Amino acid sequence: MNNQALWYASRATGLVSLVLLTTVLVLGALHRSRLASARWPRFVVGDVHRNLSLLSVIFIAVHVVTAELDPYVHLGWTAAVIPFVSPYEPMWVGLGAVAFDLLIALVASSLLRGIIPARAWRSLHYSAYGCWPIAVVHGFGVGGADSRLNPVRILDLACIAAVLAAVAWRIRARHPDEIVRIPSRATSGGGR
Secondary structure (H helix, E strand, O other): OOHHHHHHHHHHHHHHHHHHHHHHHHHHHHHHOOOOOOOOOHHHHHHHHHHHHHHHHHHHHHHHHHHHHOOOOOOOHHHHOOOOOOOOOHHHHHHHHHHHHHHHHHHHHHHOOOOOOHHHHHHHHOOHHHHHHHHHHHHHHHOHHHHHOHHHHHHHHHHHHHHHHHHHHHHHOOOHHHHHHOOOHHHHOOOO
16 A cells, blocks of 8 residues: 555545444434434334444544555554654654554443443443544644645535534433333323
8 A cells, every 4th residue: 555545545444433433422322312203113223223323333443544654644553542742743743642542442341341440331331522622623634734625624614513413412311210210290280
């Protein structure tokens, strides 16, 4: 593979990873709030969330490998997992390493879900809310001129808007079990 192909592969897999991670985060937030319909039962949302998570890990792995193999940047393999040691753009690549490390924690917690206590799994899994924005900032910084291209900016802004909307939905949404437990005015004698 030539140098330009590696560069394009690294950029493309980074952008695809952003879209996949955004979709995974949105589905995770909606799944947790128990959003479901007849066409999209909860188990389907959960399965799509899980499968897209695996696909995003694959794209991120390709992103890291192609960035490492690109002779222009000379990252060094340790820069992928140890933050801020890269000789090329140490701040921005370092943020990518932080996001990658959080992703490793997410994957590990998912693989160990049946073994570790639910509270520990949930705490580790909430690191997704740190992983995603760090990855977005990594993309803004390390993308250089790519980040200033209108299509890339539009994609970034669309991903940010989608996550903000999903998180707002999750914060406002009530769990169906809570709704059942809240007595209505008519049954609680609160009516006039």
